[in-house]
Amino acid sequence: xxxxxxxxxxxxxxxxxxxxxxxxxxxxxxxxxxxxxxxxxxxxxxxxxxxxxxxxxxxxxxxxxxxxxxxxxxxxxxxxxxxxxxxxxxxxxxxxxxxxxxxxxxxxxxxxxxxxxxxxxxxxxxxxxxxxxxxxxxxxxxxxxxxxxxxxxxxxxxxxxxxxxxxxxxxxxxxxxxxxxxxxxxxxxxxxxxxxxxxxxxxxxxxxxxxxxxxxxxxxxxxxxxxxxxxxxxxxxxxxxxxxxxxxxxxxxxxxxxxxxxxxxxxxxxxxxxxxxxxxxxxxxxxxxxxxxxxxxxxxxxxxxxxxxxxxxx
Numbered sequence: 301x302x303x304x305x306x307x308x309x310x311x312x313x314x315x316x317x318x319x320x321x322x323x324x325x326x327x328x329x330x331x332x333x334x335x336x337x338x339x340x341x342x343x344x345x346x347x348x349x350x351x352x353x354x355x356x357x358x359x360x361x362x363x364x365x366x367x368x369x370x371x372x373x374x375x376x377x378x379x380x381x382x383x384x385x386x387x388x389x390x391x392x393x394x395x396x397x398x399x400x401x402x403x404x405x406x407x408x409x410x411x412x413x414x415x416x417x418x419x420x421x422x423x424x425x426x427x428x429x430x431x432x433x434x435x436x437x438x439x440x441x442x443x444x445x446x447x448x449x450x451x452x453x454x455x456x457x458x459x460x461x462x463x464x465x466x467x468x469x470x471x472x473x474x475x476x477x478x479x480x481x482x483x484x485x486x487x488x489x490x491x492x493x494x495x496x497x498x499x500x501x502x503x504x505x506x507x508x509x510x511x512x513x514x515x516x517x518x519x520x521x522x523x524x525x526x527x528x529x530x531x532x533x534x535x536x537x538x539x540x541x542x543x544x545x546x547x548x549x550x551x552x553x554x555x556x557x558x559x560x561x562x563x564x565x566x567x568x569x570x571x572x573x574x575x576x577x578x579x580x581x582x583x584x585x586x587x588x589x590x591x592x593x594x595x596x597x598x599x600x601x602x603x604x605x606x607x608x609x610x611x612x613x614x
Contacts, residue, residue: 301394304605306402312608313403315445318410318601319417325600326414326570330354332595334542345371350382352595359389360606362599364400386602396606401434407601408593409438411539411569412514415589416490417446418572419537419579420512424489425450428478429465430501430525431494431517432456436465439492439516444473453478453488482506493517493525498549504529509584518549519592526550526588528559534588535581536565537572543592544568550590 336351348368355361366382382400424447429436452473456462466475478484485506492514518524531554538544554560567577580587
């Protein structure tokens with residue numbers, strides 16, 4: 301069995317490769333039971349173990365194990381860590397144990413890029429990234445692999461972090477740290493939110509026709525990055541209905557406020573990609589894609605990575 305480090309994931313998993321693999325997997329489907337959620341009582345507080353299994357009907361089998369330790373922040377250690385175990389489908393033999401954090405980071409951004417490929421206007425060239433965490437650089441690279449991005453605007457609560465990201469990508473794009481979010485939102489063709497906010501950051505009244513809004517951050521019911529007006533003005537799409545119903549805070553809170561209904565969601569990503577349901581209705585439409593992550597994405601990314609790795613023959 302091969303152990304695959306974060307550096308190897310970053311080296312061998314190309315954006316085009318993983319986006320194409322995700323498209324194939326969304327359209328063709330895999331078996332993916334609901335994720336298992338286990339509360340763990342640790343001496344220094346509560347922690348959570350998540351188990352996310354998925355398998356192809358006659359092919360690969362995979363499971364992601366994620367440990368969530370919120371108390372790690374006090375020790376300067378990441379709160380989330382995990383591994384992905386990929387097995388072959390014929391005899392169930394393990395193939396690879398993969399760094400879970402890097403795999404997740406890249407498949408998450410790739411799923412958003414896949415949605416943007418289907419939903420954003422083809423000439424979208426200005427990207428606004430809201431948030432400066434580990435996902436921010438990933439969404440810049442992923443979106444730029446599917447749309448002709450020339451300008452990247454970055455907004456964050458920590459201006460130093462925003463400046464560091466702007467500098468990192470200054471040789472590839474016209475990058476700019478922005479303070480005035482309403483103006484930046486109005487200018488952007490694609491807005492990608494990667495925060496852990498529990499309060500709306502983006503307001504619907506700021507959106508301009510033709511914009512595509514990509515919401516990645518809020519993956520729990522009590523989190524949200526947009527107000528209800530964003531959903532009201534947009535054609536709303538989700539990665540999966542099941543995930544949205546359980547965890548998409550932006551949608552669930554807007555429903556609670558009586559400002560949105562679940563059946564107003566236009567489609568889940570697989571329906572758009574397969575042509576079963578339409579995507580953007582026209583150039584002036586505002587589209588919104590809300591993702592909370594799905595185990596099929598991890599499996600797709602793990603397969604793509606495995607098939608791209610140089611094989612070690614003993």
